Amino acid sequence: MTGKSRAPNLMVFGVLLCLGLLFLVLPAYHAGNLARIMVLAVYAMGYNLLFGYTGLLSLGHAMFFAAGMYGLGLSMTGWGLSPVPAFAVGVGAATLASAIIGFLALRTRGVAFMIVTLMFAQAGYLVILYFGAYTRGDEGFVIQQADRMIAGIDLSGDAARYFTAFILFAVCFLGLAWLVRAPFGRTLIAIRENEERAQMLGYDTTMYKLRAMIVSGAISGAAGAGYALLFGYVGATFATVQYSIFPLLWVLLGGAGTLIGPLVGVFFMFYLIDISSAVTSAYMLIAGLALVLLTLFAPQGFAGELRKRVFAWLP
Amino acid sequence: MEFGPHLLLASLEGFVTAAILALTAMGLSIVFGVMRVVNVAHGEFYMLGAVIAWWVASLLGGHPAIGFVLALVVAPLVVGALAAVADRLILQRINYDPDRTIVATIGLLYIIQQTTLMTFGPEARPVEAPFNTRLALPWFEFGDKGLTMFWPWGLSTTSYKLFVIGAAVAILLGLWLFMRHSRFGLLMRATQQDRETALAFGIPVDRVYAWVFGLGAGLAAVGAVLVVPIQQAHYLMGQDPLLLSFIVVIIGGLGSLPGTIIAAVLIGMSDGIISVFFTPTLAKIIATLLVAMVLVFRPQGLLGRRAQ
Numbered sequence A: 001m002t003g004k005s006r007a008p009n010l011m012v013f014g015v016l017l018c019l020g021l022l023f024l025v026l027p028a029y030h031a032g033n034l035a036r037i038m039v040l041a042v043y044a045m046g047y048n049l050l051f052g053y054t055g056l057l058s059l060g061h062a063m064f065f066a067a068g069m070y071g072l073g074l075s076m077t078g079w080g081l082s083p084v085p086a087f088a089v090g091v092g093a094a095t096l097a098s099a100i101i102g103f104l105a106l107r108t109r110g111v112a113f114m115i116v117t118l119m120f121a122q123a124g125y126l127v128i129l130y131f132g133a134y135t136r137g138d139e140g141f142v143i144q145q146a147d148r149m150i151a152g153i154d155l156s157g158d159a160a161r162y163f164t165a166f167i168l169f170a171v172c173f174l175g176l177a178w179l180v181r182a183p184f185g186r187t188l189i190a191i192r193e194n195e196e197r198a199q200m201l202g203y204d205t206t207m208y209k210l211r212a213m214i215v216s217g218a219i220s221g222a223a224g225a226g227y228a229l230l231f232g233y234v235g236a237t238f239a240t241v242q243y244s245i246f247p248l249l250w251v252l253l254g255g256a257g258t259l260i261g262p263l264v265g266v267f268f269m270f271y272l273i274d275i276s277s278a279v280t281s282a283y284m285l286i287a288g289l290a291l292v293l294l295t296l297f298a299p300q301g302f303a304g305e306l307r308k309r310v311f312a313w314l315p
Numbered sequence B: 001m002e003f004g005p006h007l008l009l010a011s012l013e014g015f016v017t018a019a020i021l022a023l024t025a026m027g028l029s030i031v032f033g034v035m036r037v038v039n040v041a042h043g044e045f046y047m048l049g050a051v052i053a054w055w056v057a058s059l060l061g062g063h064p065a066i067g068f069v070l071a072l073v074v075a076p077l078v079v080g081a082l083a084a085v086a087d088r089l090i091l092q093r094i095n096y097d098p099d100r101t102i103v104a105t106i107g108l109l110y111i112i113q114q115t116t117l118m119t120f121g122p123e124a125r126p127v128e129a130p131f132n133t134r135l136a137l138p139w140f141e142f143g144d145k146g147l148t149m150f151w152p153w154g155l156s157t158t159s160y161k162l163f164v165i166g167a168a169v170a171i172l173l174g175l176w177l178f179m180r181h182s183r184f185g186l187l188m189r190a191t192q193q194d195r196e197t198a199l200a201f202g203i204p205v206d207r208v209y210a211w212v213f214g215l216g217a218g219l220a221a222v223g224a225v226l227v228v229p230i231q232q233a234h235y236l237m238g239q240d241p242l243l244l245s246f247i248v249v250i251i252g253g254l255g256s257l258p259g260t261i262i263a264a265v266l267i268g269m270s271d272g273i274i275s276v277f278f279t280p281t282l283a284k285i286i287a288t289l290l291v292a293m294v295l296v297f298r299p300q301g302l303l304g305r306r307a308q
Helices: A002-025 A028-053 A061-077 A083-105 A111-130 A158-181 A183-193 A195-200 A205-231 A241-254 A261-279 A284-297 A301-309 B003-035 B042-060 B064-091 B098-119 B159-181 B183-193 B195-200 B205-227 B239-252 B257-277 B280-297
Strands: B134-136 B139-143 B146-150 B156-158
Touching (some): A002 A028, A002 A158, A028 A061, A028 A158, A028 A241, A028 A261, A061 A083, A061 A111, A061 A205, A083 A111, A083 A205, A083 B280, A111 A241, A158 A183, A158 A205, A183 A205, A195 A205, A261 A284, A261 A301, A284 B098, B003 B139, B003 B159, B003 B183, B003 B239, B003 B257, B042 B064, B042 B098, B042 B239, B064 B098, B156 B159, B159 B183, B159 B205, B159 B257, B183 B205, B195 B205, B239 B257, B257 B280
Antiparallel strands (some): B134 B156, B139 B146
């Protein structure tokens, strides 16, 4: 019994240890990729809290990612903030956006919830285009390398970038590992499985869903801010529908409602696209094929299938 | 141009948008109504319709009307058959599970779109309209000399645009008669009302689903063939119609066919008219937020019934 309940903790630290050590082994190109993967995995984990654990399918998370990104980018270039407070502005903007959208969108459910979140995100994207004088629209803007320094460390260096991404990932990963096994996370799962029953047991399910939405939005915003900070580019592409669909794909690929699933999903998809774009310019064809095959043969995603067949304890 | 004529022009353009939108959204609405699945690849079926229309027209040559009429027949048939095959191969095997269907159709979206990119290429290609006479429109004004009629410069439409509106109305009427009075329409409605009972009465529900999925895709293709002389065929052209059809279907009330038509006219017209008053981007922002708010405060749509 104790062995079983210790297994999830061992897995969490094992994953972090592996990621930390990988930097020493990997060539620079793949280390750069892995830094990107970790930041995107943070986005996917934020999405997973809402989709995988609470059972709410949002198609508007690009808005929160972009809120984090523009919050950081605009406050650095416009107000001249240094990275750390700018990061806080980014996360704050995403939190605020998710609170407002959550408050409105949670009045609906099912397909309507999907469409409402999609509409709000689309409006967000159009707002970015409308204020093109500041945001530079589709073209986007670059955050100068000289500004991307924390305590004298240049974040665009290979090692600094890798470990900043690693720290961001580790904090979110550990936080979520704790959260989904805490009473709050358990309640979210109860809502996913049967909302009426959770309501009957006396839980204010709307309040829980709103909180899940805010936490999810804040984590997505942190990913967006981190992405802008580490890779130095802010653009409206990241607010498009495609960037709302990506986290859904990653999470489904890796396994919705599993802790490790988002990382696995982003990793798989990233390299799938990386390899196939070397072969053809229509690389999304491979992604499409992968999606169809997955839904046919592994509907629970990689981690989900693992949990079903081998490790029942996977959190 | 003065304000009044300008508004008339915008409404006419809005009507054309609404006509195409009604056809496309009707396809999505029928699929959702009968099969209870969200087809994210719907916009790609629309795009395929336009691409096939270009292909047929350019292969045939001769008078543009021949190619156009042939495309109007061939494109929906090919696209519908493709969709029916996709239904058999993919959707039926995942048992129309709502979440998995969304993912599978997103996959299908990329497969169709990227295959088109590889074969058709990234260029936008035009199809010639079968007829395209310019029709000037009169405008009436009440002045010193009573009611006067004059022809403002620039206030005109083309015969083809009027034809699009007429064709859409005719097709939708035909569809309504088909659903009401044909045997297949009966089977469809029975399946929509209660899948289990339909099955118990020996209705081949699987086959009905494949036909419905094909019919939905075919309607999108018809809309695209009609639009392609006004707008060029391009491999990314399916995105906007997908989004707009979603909005229309939801606003009209999920599965309500009259609601879908009313919403299509509403959205198409307001799209045209709002853009008279505001810049295009601002118009889109306002329209999107309006739609979102309608959904938030009336989730069942305009004509939909509240889900149990």
